[in-house]
Amino acid sequence: MSRISRRLALAAALASLAIPTLASAADVNLLNVSYDPTRELYVQVNKAFGEKFKAEAGKTIEIKQSHGGSGKQARSVIDGLEADVVTLALAYDIDAIADKGLIDAAWQKRLPDNSSPYTSTIVFLVRKGNPKGIKDWNDLVKPGVKVITPNPKTSGGARWNYLAAWAYALKQNGGSAEKAQAFVADLFKNVPVLDTGARGSTVTFTERGVGDVLLAWENEAFLSKKEFGDDKFDIVVPSLSILAEPPVTVVDKVIDRKGTRAVAEQYLKFLYTKEGQEIAAQNFYRPRDPEVAKKYEKVFPKVELITIDDPAFGGWRKAQKEHFADGGIFDKIYSN
Amino acid sequence: MSALAAPRVGDRLWQRSAIPGFGLTMGVTILWLSLIVLIPLAGLFIKTAELSPDRIFAILTAPRTFNALKLSFGLSLVAAAVNLVFGAVIVWALVRYEFPGKRLLDALVDIPFALPTAVAGIALTNLYADNGWIGALLAPLGIQVAFTPLGILIALIFIGLPFVVRTVQPVLEDLDKDLEEAAATLGAGRWTTVRRVILPAVVPAFLTGFALAFARAVGEYGSVIFIAGNLPNVSEIAPLLIVIRLEEFRYADATTIACAMLVASFVLLFVINVLQRWSQHRTGRTG
Amino acid sequence: MSAVTDTMPFPREQGRSARPTVHTPPRHEDIRTEPAIVKWTVIALAALFMGLFIVLPLANVFAQAFSKGWDAYVAALVDPDALAAIRLTLFVAAVSVATNTVMGLVMAWAITKFNFAGKSLLITLVDLPFSVSPVISGLVFVLMFGAQGYFGPWLIDNGWKIIFAWPGIVLATVFVTFPFVARELIPLMQEQGSSEEEAAVTLGASGWRAFLKVTLPNVKWALLYGVLLCNARAMGEFGAVSVVSGHVRGETNTMPLHIEILYNEYQFQASFAVASLLAFLAVVTLFAKTVLEARLGSRSGRH
Numbered sequence: 012m013s014r015i016s017r018r019l020a021l022a023a024a025l026a027s028l029a030i031p032t033l034a035s036a037a038d039v040n041l042l043n044v045s046y047d048p049t050r051e052l053y054v055q056v057n058k059a060f061g062e063k064f065k066a067e068a069g070k071t072i073e074i075k076q077s078h079g080g081s082g083k084q085a086r087s088v089i090d091g092l093e094a095d096v097v098t099l100a101l102a103y104d105i106d107a108i109a110d111k112g113l114i115d116a117a118w119q120k121r122l123p124d125n126s127s128p129y130t131s132t133i134v135f136l137v138r139k140g141n142p143k144g145i146k147d148w149n150d151l152v153k154p155g156v157k158v159i160t161p162n163p164k165t166s167g168g169a170r171w172n173y174l175a176a177w178a179y180a181l182k183q184n185g186g187s188a189e190k191a192q193a194f195v196a197d198l199f200k201n202v203p204v205l206d207t208g209a210r211g212s213t214v215t216f217t218e219r220g221v222g223d224v225l226l227a228w229e230n231e232a233f234l235s236k237k238e239f240g241d242d243k244f245d246i247v248v249p250s251l252s253i254l255a256e257p258p259v260t261v262v263d264k265v266i267d268r269k270g271t272r273a274v275a276e277q278y279l280k281f282l283y284t285k286e287g288q289e290i291a292a293q294n295f296y297r298p299r300d301p302e303v304a305k306k307y308e309k310v311f312p313k314v315e316l317i318t319i320d321d322p323a324f325g326g327w328r329k330a331q332k333e334h335f336a337d338g339g340i341f342d343k344i345y346s347n
Numbered sequence: 348m349s350a351l352a353a354p355r356v357g358d359r360l361w362q363r364s365a366i367p368g369f370g371l372t373m374g375v376t377i378l379w380l381s382l383i384v385l386i387p388l389a390g391l392f393i394k395t396a397e398l399s400p401d402r403i404f405a406i407l408t409a410p411r412t413f414n415a416l417k418l419s420f421g422l423s424l425v426a427a428a429v430n431l432v433f434g435a436v437i438v439w440a441l442v443r444y445e446f447p448g449k450r451l452l453d454a455l456v457d458i459p460f461a462l463p464t465a466v467a468g469i470a471l472t473n474l475y476a477d478n479g480w481i482g483a484l485l486a487p488l489g490i491q492v493a494f495t496p497l498g499i500l501i502a503l504i505f506i507g508l509p510f511v512v513r514t515v516q517p518v519l520e521d522l523d524k525d526l527e528e529a530a531a532t533l534g535a536g537r538w539t540t541v542r543r544v545i546l547p548a549v550v551p552a553f554l555t556g557f558a559l560a561f562a563r564a565v566g567e568y569g570s571v572i573f574i575a576g577n578l579p580n581v582s583e584i585a586p587l588l589i590v591i592r593l594e595e596f597r598y599a600d601a602t603t604i605a606c607a608m609l610v611a612s613f614v615l616l617f618v619i620n621v622l623q624r625w626s627q628h629r630t631g632r633t634g
Numbered sequence: 635m636s637a638v639t640d641t642m643p644f645p646r647e648q649g650r651s652a653r654p655t656v657h658t659p660p661r662h663e664d665i666r667t668e669p670a671i672v673k674w675t676v677i678a679l680a681a682l683f684m685g686l687f688i689v690l691p692l693a694n695v696f697a698q699a700f701s702k703g704w705d706a707y708v709a710a711l712v713d714p715d716a717l718a719a720i721r722l723t724l725f726v727a728a729v730s731v732a733t734n735t736v737m738g739l740v741m742a743w744a745i746t747k748f749n750f751a752g753k754s755l756l757i758t759l760v761d762l763p764f765s766v767s768p769v770i771s772g773l774v775f776v777l778m779f780g781a782q783g784y785f786g787p788w789l790i791d792n793g794w795k796i797i798f799a800w801p802g803i804v805l806a807t808v809f810v811t812f813p814f815v816a817r818e819l820i821p822l823m824q825e826q827g828s829s830e831e832e833a834a835v836t837l838g839a840s841g842w843r844a845f846l847k848v849t850l851p852n853v854k855w856a857l858l859y860g861v862l863l864c865n866a867r868a869m870g871e872f873g874a875v876s877v878v879s880g881h882v883r884g885e886t887n888t889m890p891l892h893i894e895i896l897y898n899e900y901q902f903q904a905s906f907a908v909a910s911l912l913a914f915l916a917v918v919t920l921f922a923k924t925v926l927e928a929r930l931g932s933r934s935g936r937h
Contacts, residue, residue: 042882050899077882078895083594091781091790092798092880107596111782162577165594204494204576205583207591210898218902219476221494238900337597345411345579364748365832367841372744376756379737383809384763387774390784394777433683440680444673452681454924458688460863461916463870464768465890466909469897470691473698480694481686505687537668559765566767569872569890586769586873593773593877602777605770612765617758624754 037073039064039274044094046081046167046257047210048231052294053098059290060281064274072274080208081167088113088262095266095275098259100167100209102126102319103327105258113264127256128282129296132316133168133175135247136216136225136232143223147249148179151224152197159222160202161212163334163341167257168209170335172226174324175253177334178317182251196344217244228255229311233295246312254316388609394602406603411579412588416607419585422496423564426503427511427557434511434556441512442519456513459506464569471502472573494576499584502570507560514556518549551622558619562612695913698906710896710904711911718884719892719908722800726888727868730807734864735857738815742853743845745816746823747831757820763812771809772877775802798880803888806874811864818860819853826852859926866919870912 043053057074064072077084077092081100088094089111097114099105102125108114119126137145143156151158161169173195180194181187204221206212209231216225217235224247227235232246259279266272281287288303297311298304317323324330334340395403406412440446441453459467475482475492482493492498522545530540568586576582583591585608592601667673700707710716741760745753763771779796780786789796796802830852834844850857872890879886887895889908896905 047898075882075885077880079881080594082596083590086594086596087798087880089596089782090776090797091779091786091795092882093795162579162591165591202578205578207572207577207587207594208898214898214900215494218900219472219493220478221476337595342411364828365835366747366828366844367835368743368845369748369750372740373748373750375737376741376744379741380756380759383805383812384759387778387809388762388766390777391770391774433679436676437680437683440677443667444677446677448681450924452684454920455684455688457920457923458692458916461866461870461919462692463872463890463893463909463912463916465872465893466695466870466912467691469893469905469909470694470698474691474694480690501687505691508687562765566765566770568767568769569876586767589767589769589773590877593776598777598782601773605767605773608767609770612767613758613762616761616765617754620754620758620761 038070039072039271041072041074041095041271041275041278042077042093043074043096043098043278044077044084044088044092045098046084046100047078047208048168048213048228048234049098049257050076050078051234052230052291052296055290055294056282056287059286060278063281063286064277074278080161080165082165083207093265093269094262095269095271096259096261096279098257100255100257101170101327102256102258103170103331104167105260106328108262113262114260115263118260119258121260122279123283124299125256126258126260127299128259128279128287129257129291129298131229131255131257131296132252132314133172133226133249133255134229134232134252134312135249136227136235137223137245137247139243139245141245141247145224145247148176148198148251149183151176151201152194153201156201156224157203157222158198158201158224158226159204159212159216160226161209162205162207165207166209166212168228168231168255169212169226171228171253171255173334173341174319174330175249175251175317176226178253178321178323179249179251181323192340192344195340199344229297230295233310248312248314251315251317254318256319391602391605391609394598395606398599398603402599403603406600407607411583412585412600412604414580415583415585415588416604418496418499418583419565419608420611422500422503422584423507423561426500426507426564427561429500429504430507430511430560431553431557434508434515435553437508438512438515438519442516456509458509460509464506464567465573467505468502468570468573471498471505471570475501475574493574494582496575496582498574498576499571499582502574503564503567506567506570507564510560510563511553511556514559515549515552518552519545522548551625555619555622558615558622562615562619566608566612692913692917695906695909698903699910701906702903706903707907707910710901710907713904715884715887716892716904716908719887719889720911722803722885722887723869723889726800726803726807727865729804730811730868731861731865733808734811734815735861738819738860738864739857741816742819742823743849745820747828760816760820761813763809764817768810768871768873769877771874772806775805775809775878779805797878798882798886800886802878803875803886806878807868807871810871810874811868814864814867815857815860818856818863822853822856823849855926855929859923862919862923862926866916869915 043057045053053074053076057076061072061074064070077087077094079087081104084097085099085104085107088097088108097105097108102119105114105118109116109118115121122128135145137143143150145151145156150156160172163169163173176195176198177191180191184190184194204212204215206215209228212225213227213231213235215221217239225232232244236244236246259282261272261275261279266275282291283299285300285303288298288300292298292303292307292310295310298307319330320326332339398406407416437452437456441449472479472493474480475498477483477486477491477493479493485492490497492501526544527540530544531537535543566586568584568590571584572587575584575587577587585604589601589604592598592604745756745760776797777783778785779789779802781790786797796805830848831844834848835841839847870890871888872894875888876891876894879888879891881887881891881895883895889912893905893909893912896902896908
């Protein structure tokens with residue numbers, strides 16, 4: 012028997028040794044809670060900011076990353092994940108955190124450009140040569156076309172997808188919300204797999220070979236081409252899309268408790284610098300800075316973009332309530 | 348409900364025993380059980396109880412919830428049934444026959460126990476997607492497995508198999524062969540012997556294994572989400588819907604579905620334990 | 635596997651049926667078994683089913699892990715985030731297995747050595763986490779200790795981090811693996827009865843001594859078996875941990891979560907490489923279990 016108790020003692024000793032290794036060695040620690048496709052972007056941003064911080068303040072900084080569906084990440088922060096900054100897919104998810112008192116209600120005014128240092132839009136990723144001849148949104152509702160998109164209930168990117176399709180249908184049908192709903196319903200009838208996050212959908216389309224067209228963040232579409240080679244996929248830009256503004260902000264409750272406000276704010280401002288904007292552009296996010304935008308203008312196709320503040324939507328809170336809330340239009344589409 | 352009462356109990360709740368430590372160990376047991384299992388689970392019910400009964404009813408009967416529960420329970424039932432049939436074949440081969448590689452086959456049965464569900468999930472998806480080892484063979488036949496309910500079924504069969512095999516195996520091993528011999532001597536054919544002598548003895552074990560596999564499958568998450576298409580009303584399982592409701596900040600909806608599943612699990616497990624006691628009683632086994 | 639075969643009670647040359655007994659006349663062999671065609675069909679079906687559902691997925695993990703060669707395989711494992719995930723997983727498993735082993739013994743003792751009302755109910759409650767969906771297992775701790783939960787605000791005010799830190803991951807893992815050790819011990823200890831301990835106590839031994847000298851040696855192999863299964867599940871838990879982890883790289887990512895992350899970063903080979911470590915662990919666990927069973931003599935645990 013004593014062998015077993017000795018083993019237990021050994022296990023306990025090992026366990027107690029392991030605990031300290033979970034702590035970090037850096038002088039300053041930040042946690043950036045972000046959405047799915049920004050993994051690669053923030054790896055580079057964190058490296059660049061770390062070097063700058065070391066040079067200017069003489070201290071080391073470690074910025075931890077957490078990624079997942081935008082709504083899920085917001086939920087984690089609400090439930091107590093100690094994020095110093097959140098960089099999510101859309102303003103509504105940050106509003107949800109603000110509603111719980113963790114972030115100042117006027118957060119979106121604190122930084123320039125609606126607190127969105129970079130923008131993106133929704134494009135189509137199709138298989139090489141575009142075998143189904145997909146040119147615009149109305150090609151997506153044709154019978155036999157399989158469309159891959161994540162679930163708008165859980166994925167921020169998918170909400171932008173949905174709203175872009177909605178905007179197109181409204182325009183085509185002279186503003187009839189009824190016809191727009193029918194159009195979006197037809198579109199979702201062509202969706203065979205509904206992943207919970209944008210990355211899940213990309214993997215389903217690229218790696219699993221499911222579907223004819225992926226509705227994707229522009230940056231995600233470019234990244235897929237880069238990862239899998241130009242000979243696998245083509246990008247199709249629709250006639251109308253939406254200006255997606257992924258916002259960033261500090262989480263006041265957390266930074267005031269941890270005493271990291273100065274660093275956290277400096278970190279977010281870094282995103283607006285030339286260096287930060289360059290990194291964003293290199294990762295296929297559209298830069299806000301006019302100079303950097305000019306430099307990369309050949310990369311990003313020109314497309315007519317509608318914004319979330321357009322009367323068709325009336326801002327995120329209204330759009331969320333009308334389309335994605337319990338019993339909203341999206342629920343109606345899936346209850347028929 | 349007779350199983351609730353322990354045998355040989357007089358007017359006291361417990362019987363005096365020569366062995367010391369009842370108070371201490373029972374106290375620790377109940378404390379530990381309460382801290383880790385009962386209080387957290389009670390929190391779930393308290394949260395749900397904040398809702399009006401109408402609202403709870405509305406949540407559970409909403410088409411999407413209802414379909415998710417139907418899918419989870421329905422597919423789990425089918426998966427457990429498939430495991431019952433093939434589990435029987437495997438148990439019979441393992442217990443009654445000698446063949447090369449038997450030990451290996453025996454050990455492999457436990458793989459789904461030991462393999463992390465996420466690993467099983469990505470491996471199964473990789474196999475059954477249209478460009479996977481098996482999926483590529485099925486695709487020309489027009490059979491799509493990954494991202495359909497069929498894919499979920501495959502994952503549930505995978506995780507449920509050991510439950511049936513490991514429950515039935517010891518019972519069949521212990522079965523007294525003299526009975527079969529007697530039946531044969533009395534002129535019964537082999538099939539009759541299997542049907543009339545062996546089957547009744549192993550039925551309780553089969554039921555237990557079936558129920559265990561079913562209970563496990565209903566709640567399964569990790570191995571399923573990768574291979575399921577996650578389409579509402581079509582291939583969205585109840586545990587995934589709980590996660591989705593959480594991510595939509597709809598805690599009450601999440602806890603309501605969770606409570607419904609929990610009650611079902613508890614009833615099922617209780618029936619299994621009663622069943623086990625009943626079968627022990629019937630077959631005279633105590634183990 | 636040779637060590638296993640050697641300890642088999644009946645070498646297979648002795649006869650066709652699984653357990654030939656020496657006193658059985660040969661003519662009875664025929665009436666107690668089926669025609670060869672039935673036998674081989676059953677074996678073929680069993681092997682086919684196992685091959686399709688168990689062996690192929692397992693083989694696939696290793697095939698993908700080594701699809702880019704040995705160097706890429708090693709590179710995936712020595713990545714700092716992967717190492718952090720491995721360390722966290724080992725730590726969480728060590729704590730949960732140790733806790734559940736001690737508590738499993740206590741619970742099995744209380745349940746099997748005494749007669750009391752409501753025993754079936756108590757066993758059912760011990761079993762309960764086993765059939766609770768992993769997602770719910772994580773959810774209950776978020777409800778308790780999350781910032782919006784019952785104890786969350788108090789914990790935050792006092793600087794305690796449970797959810798989205800290692801204590802939460804340990805709690806969820808302890809919950810999920812709660813029944814594993816107790817479940818292995820209870821049937822065996824029930825079968826063994828308590829007469830030996832009663833005798834020891836009557837002869838003047840203390841309860842603790844009776845436990846150490848009588849009970850523990852009787853159940854040691856079943857205990858080790860339970861510990862093995864408990865460990866495998868603790869290291870591989872995905873759903874419950876996923877809900878409470880927060881997915882912070884290098885900090886609260888366990889191996890199964892790291893696998894998911896890599897899978898979502900187009901690093902399929904790396905993802906399967908980490909997965910293969912867990913799969914390898916599963917195979918080792920099962921090998922150890924097979925050896926244990928050979929020592930136990932039979933599955934039901936009689937000695």
